Amino acid sequence: MTTPRNHFIISILARDRVGIIHDITRVIRDMEGDLADTRQQVLQGYLSMILCATFPAPVRAEEIRSHLVAAARQDDPPFEVSVRRIPAPEPAATAPVADTYVLTARGQDRIGFLATVAGFCARQSINILDLSTMVSDGSYVMILLVDPGPDSRMETIRAAIETFNRENDLTLVLQHHDIFRATNEIRML
Amino acid sequence: MIRSEQMLSTVDMIEKENLDVRAVTMGIDLMDCRCSGVTATCERVRAKIGRHAERLVPVCEEISARYGIPVVNKRIAVTPAAYIGAGFKRDDFVLLARALDSAAADVGVDFLGGFSANVENGTCEAARRLMLAMPAALSGTGKVCGSVNVGSTRYGINMDAVAVMGQVIRDLADSSADSGGFAAAKLVVFTNQPGANPFMAGAIHGPGQHEVVINVGVSGPGVIARALERKLDTSELPPELQELADEIKQTAFRVTRCGELIGHRVASSLGVPFGIVDVSLAPTPRVGDSVGEILRIMGVDDIGAPGSTAIVALLNDAVKKGGTFASQNAGGLSGAFIPVCEDNELAAAVEKGTLVLEKLEAMTAVCSVGLDMVAVPGSVDAATLAAIIADEMAIGMINNKTTAARIIPVPGREAGEFVSFGGLFGESAIIQVRNIGRSSRFVSFGGKIPAPLQSLKN
16 A cells, blocks of 8 residues: 655755756755656746645655755855645646736836736736746836636726826736747647 | 836837737628619629628727827728629629628728739729729728739730729829829729738739638838847947848847737638738838838948848848748738838938939839838829839739839929928939830730740749
8 A cells, every 4th residue: 555645845045056947956865855847947046946845744844945955055045944734735627728818017126016917917816827037128028927807807907007007107007928929839730 | 927128118119119919801702792773783792791791990099099099090801803793794894893892891890902903914894994983992092002913923014904003093193183192092003913912002812812811011210220120239349231231130030920929810810711911011101110210220331222232132031931931821911011202201202312212123123012101293194103113013923913003293393393292111312213205115025925935943
């Protein structure tokens, strides 16, 4: 009989260097952790990683955390690690995947830019799935992958965007994700 | 994974560079609407168009809202009316045009094309009556567009029909003198007319097509112009022409993909097959949506200067290459249009006198359509109009390509004066026609120009 396994979500913040992913994943392997989805990004020389993994039942969250913290080399600033046990994810939903959209926001860089846009999304019940921001040519650019909900809401949302753009010094544009795939990928959808 | 800069450039294409789907055109076969009397036939025509096209406009609007891409025109193309009305009298064809007009109004489309006939190898009685009905039919309706295919590479040019069309255009212009001869803008004379083409005024649903189909015309000269400007701005060394051609190709790919996506979604939502994407650069009078501007960016200071024809050739070919790779079924006219009134830079070049009729004609030998939306003086007689058409048709016949003539004699106005047709039809100075009245002996011979040889191509 196989050992039961528990699901964990792990987040790590560390200064980026050559070999850091190896040091982190080696620890997980040695604890018999099995990785599922992972994401990592590097900004300003710092790496942020989020991992889903399963470990054999006796392994506890604190144990995983302390092993990962110990993976830092002497000259590394300490790793900031948090680990949380989560319920086993539901099997893949059979419902059709909702249409995803890309919301871009552009304007002068200023404090509260992201909060303003996120506030708009929250008021319109637009779920943000992914977001990245950058400074380009003196203006601040946000690209959000969003799920605006059912098609029937599209008219209301587009009207709200128009009002928002009139009342704010930044510009929102909402477009279907398929447009970006169609215009940037060789294969037709 | 699509990178951020790709996303932003796609957003700019739509928001700032006038990318749109220029036309979603539903083709409907009306052959089975023919019955014994004209009244009953008209009723069946209206009913069938209503049945199939009822949801066209709302579905286009819904898809347009979902994807955030404007669908500028919703249109219908039908079986050429000469087939539907064979055996009708001239006045019956006028009634048929009115039925088509009210059917188009019922479903809320912008235009309906197909008041048309094919006389490439000779004029049958039905086609003759339809052509004679055109002045009353097109000037008495709002949405109906007509076209006549007077020649082809296979059969040559039907010069009898060309002469008739010269007169028809004159009559159309005269009958709409108060709107600058606008009724003539709803009529195109073709050689090698494509049977499936979403663009007006030459859209038809020719023989050998589906029962009902969705065809799409894309556009985006503004997108190409901005892409070329960026290329010139960001290149360390001045780019060579093949690099500019490649930029056009890649941009045409992206533009076409939007049309392909919208077309497929509209067709599947309506439950009808998707036909073709017409991969064209169709300008509008809006600033920044001009094919003429592309010519200037590509190195002629004035449109019409030597080099203009070569640039149009490069542009037309690059658009086709990028577009055909992007689409499962490219068709229609596919290429660069140079409609004078509809393109503010071409119109300005006519006003300035740098673009003359003869140079425009040369450019049409390598563009995708022909002499399109060209306003000429009201004093140009029918025979001279026919001779201008014959020249344009000869270019298409010999080069195995589509050419078209959409010429508008503006009643009571002379070269250099101004005419405005409003909206997407635009405005222009009236172009000078030299040697007016010097071609009537040629036109009066009649008969046909024989089909050209397909070998010894020099």
